[in-house]
Amino acid sequence: MLTDADLHAALRTAATRWRRSDPAREDASDYRIADLRATPGAADVLLAQRDDATARLSIGLPASGAPQYWLYAEPEDAADWVGQLLVWIDEEVFTGGLGPACTRELRGDESYVIVTNYGWQLTDGAEHARLTAAAGPLGWHGAGTL
Template sequence: MLTDQAIVAALRAAPPRDGYRCSDVRAEGGVLGVTFSHSGAPSARLEVRLPSTGAPQWWLFAPPEDADDWVSQFLVWTDEEVHTDGLGDSRERLDVDGVSHVVPTNYGWQLSDPREHARLTVLAGPFGWHDGGRTTWPDGSRSVPAAGQQHAGHVADRAEPRLRLRRDALVLRPGTSARRARCHEPPAVRGRRADAQRPHPDTGYVRDD
């Protein structure tokens, strides 16, 4: 069973990251907090809701087999965010009790450009680019939770009905690297991804994942 305690233990035991550091890993009330630091950029705290809360898990590209798998997928997501200026000026910061936070969204870490933020929020959809941000329950079904999660500690969840989906509905494409792993996607999701990869006419931003 995927528990909050197992996820925290697995993240604390994870190997060092390439070019940045994860520290102060803590969970309270279903919220996981991690501090990221990178040379030449100010550190930032990230808070995300854990599977126990039923909140969207936007970083997942496949249902996690266990806590180690959840952490592995989570760190693929943080790798991509940090290495695309995730700790720099391109991302929005939120001050929480004097601590600077980056803000998780369905497309990644919230951009500081409000137009791009609005555009990518729509394109990514409530469950993220992989459409895999759904909680997997012990019986193999997956729920559709509230779509309105922004900063973990500041937006209340709204209960929504559970939809039962087969656990094997999302599988990795053979031969795809873990960093670029993709799920088999319905046409609507593929269409959103194609739109997202078109450069924005004003900013030129392309979501490359």
């Protein structure tokens, strides 16, 4: 079983780099993990794009029993788990960005995107319902409980 400490350490390592939609050039949609709050069973990250758009994301770690919708294969280690998470975040950030298409939840004065079985919850109710049904209870890869 992957430990919280190993996953937090792998996330800290990943937080040192910008994620780019195009490796050859910088773009406003590039993002990085600007802050990481490590707690038992969770990681709370602040995603920040070059254009200053931000959102927090609360990630349930495996020990918490939370669904792991981003996993498409059993992770070999903490770095692989984080790699699969970052691919999932890439898909969300580089297709919809951190803008108004995502439903936000305010916690105190911080804005969080909401994790669903298909990605980040959309503000369009009909599209949210369609994608929720299409992805199924375990998400696109059926790995919600790996």
